[in-house]
Amino acid sequence: MRKTILVFGLLILALLILFQFSKYAIISGDLDSEFAIAIVAIVFFFVGVYLNKKSLHKRHVVSKTINYKKIEALDISKREYEVLIGIAEGLSNKEIGEKLFVSESTIKTHVSSLLTKLNAKRRTQALQIAKGFNII
Template sequence: MKKTILVFALLILALLLLFQFSKYAVISGDLNSEVVIAIIAIVFFFIGIYLNKKSLQKRSSVLNEIDHKKIKDLDISKREYDVLIGISEGLSNKEIGEKLFVSESTIKTHVSNLLSKLNAKRRTQALQIAKDINII
């Protein structure tokens, strides 16, 4: 956390110095305002690329493997797991049923079983629990 604050503080300081330099350069007549704007745009472009690469590295390291042992421990069947994946995709019971080629009432049964196995009251709560225990 301290490193992030330090990096952003240095970034802000560098940008302020760049703005001050550009202001004095324009006032003294050494540079046109278009050149200053182009330099600032290029600096922001490279900062954006750098921050994007840093965030992508963190995102790939944050992704965890699915804990198949936990799925077995909770006694979640393959079909119930498929329904849980459908819920995580934001599908309705009817859409999950069409995707898995089963009736909507079967999906409701699977959802009910998932809620009881995950000790959840709602689908959203079940998703949060599943994410916390790394099964989706």
């Protein structure tokens, strides 16, 4: 986090220095305004490319090893596991029901059963526990 703040601070400082330099150069007559605008545009282009690389294209390392023995040990049924996957996808009970072709009340029953089996009070807590067990 500190590195990110430092990098952004240095970028802002560099841009401010560039603006001051271009303002001075334009006032003194050594630099045409079009040229100064072009320099600023090029700098902003490269800053944008840098920020795009650093922030938008982070690789997410996701462990795909599902602990099926833990699923069996918790006695989670196949349908409950499908509901758990729906919860992990951020779907509502109604959306999960439509996806699995069952009623919303059936999904509520499965969610309640999952919460009991995972010893959780909320759906978000159930997801945290399930991720900790490597079952999603």
